[in-house]
Amino acid sequence: MDRDTSREAHSGDGRDESANKRADRNWDELMQELRVMQTGTQVLSGFLLAVAFQPRFTELDDLQRGLYLVLVGLAALATILSLAPVGMHRSLFGMRRKPQLVQVAARMVKADLVVIGMLSVGVTTLIVDFTLQRGLAIAVLIIGALIVIGLWLVLPLWIARDR
Template identity: 40%
Template sequence: MHEKHPKSGRDETSEQRADRRWTDLIQEMRVALTGVQILFGFLLTVVFTPRFPDLSDTDRTIYIVTVLLGSASTGALIGPVAFHRMVSGRRIKPQAVIWASRLTMVGLVLLLCTLTSALLLILRVATHDVIAPVLVTVILVWYVLCWFVLPWWAKRRYTAPPAAVDDGQ
């Protein structure tokens, strides 16, 4: 039996909704995973470059933090795939979609931290200047605006309130 979902207004069963949301989530994760995997792969090679021993202790610490953040981000963004595989066929797809969505959001926050940390390291090495933290802060604000503030604003601005229930009065 089809039911019109109160939030989406779509005529779909809860299973169909879970399937659609899962497909949407997988498409979104593909974009994030590609970026984090490229960045993480690059980060893993930095330690083997001739210039790495010349980094200051602060820059080495930033590098280690960045690698750890990149690893955590990769884990969180790949986590939904493992989660789905482990619970597949158990008839809990709606719950799996919720947990996969949460893992993806954690992964995106960790990716934000990874990108910010990597940018800080690169700009510190490239500029040898106090301007690096200022530039990183500007980019961090930009990421937060694009990734979180704009979607939050759009959600609040364009989501219709639930339809009033007509109780005959």
């Protein structure tokens, strides 16, 4: 192993891999995460699309209709964010920019997780508000937000700190 390759291979996590191999591995992991996220986004988007064509859609009050439109916007944003890394990869393919691509794509995945969390909690809130009552929907909104924050932010920080 020459001196440059040796320096690239040290990543601090015990793996013996070059910077390019690490970028390839990280890219593959990001793509797996995006596949999971896209499935959830597609299900929620399909639900939201179907809602507008239901006979009872006209029974939504102004707040529910506003929430519905926000949720449709979040679903579109989640879809765009999950597809952006693939589009960037196509644009940058063969330019030897994978480490930068992985760095930007990782940020997009984090942003997409925030949007999907908001979308999931929002859809649940809308359903509870329409089918039961607004007070319960507000409770669902708060509890759902706390669960998302707890599982996606606090728990990982706690695990990292415990290490």
